[in-house]
Amino acid sequence: MLQQLFNDLIKQDVKPLLSNYGYTKKSLNFSRKADDLVYMFNFQKSSGNSADNVMFYVNCGIYSVELAQIQSKEILTAPLEPECHFRARIGEIVQAVPDRFAVTPDTNKDDLIAVLLPGLEEVIRFFETMTDARSIVDYYMSGPFLHLSEESFHLLLKSGEVTAANLYLRALHGKYGAEHRWTIFENKYKAIFNIYGVKYDVS
Incomplete structure (x- = not known):
């Protein structure tokens, strides 16, 4: 029933x-x-x-x-x-x-x-406020969240938005940098930044 x-x-x-x-x-x-x-x-x-x-x-x-x-x-x-x-x-x-x-x-x-x-x-x-891929990226950047972070960096750096990518990177480092798993993400992020010829810097 x-x-x-x-x-x-x-x-x-x-x-x-x-x-x-x-x-x-x-x-x-x-x-x-x-x-x-x-x-x-x-x-x-x-x-x-x-x-x-x-x-x-x-x-x-x-x-x-x-x-x-x-x-x-x-x-x-x-x-x-x-x-x-x-x-x-x-x-x-x-x-x-x-x-x-x-x-x-x-x-x-x-x-x-x-x-x-x-x-x-x-x-x-x-x-209705989520109208494209960037909207989704902006949502996870606002956390900042680790979910979709690699895709977010690709999207930002491919578009030449280096400042936004660096702000997101520093926000992630500030929130998760002390965790043991950060090294895993850091290695992935460094590789992505290298693809686009952008310096990796969390300072």
């Missing part, structure tokens, strides 16, 4: 909403292509579900053809969420929405919809 409530939620509420924004459904994935980007929502059911508790996550992703090319990977026409370059749970983008939802015998579907659907629309508005 709870599984049916989840299925109805996807079919009757989520699908119509996302369809209005141009998203097409395949299984529990909803995607929309715009130029060189693919925007995606993935509804991931928990492996620990039971007859009394159906838990699910909403994963949000953006796939970039340009970043895939930098990675020397095959260009995917129908990428899955784990293959996206930007990845986040809905709660990381919309703080008022939980990362995990639970459908239990006590669940009021209207209450669930009142949280989930506005959250999806908020993510769509966030997606």
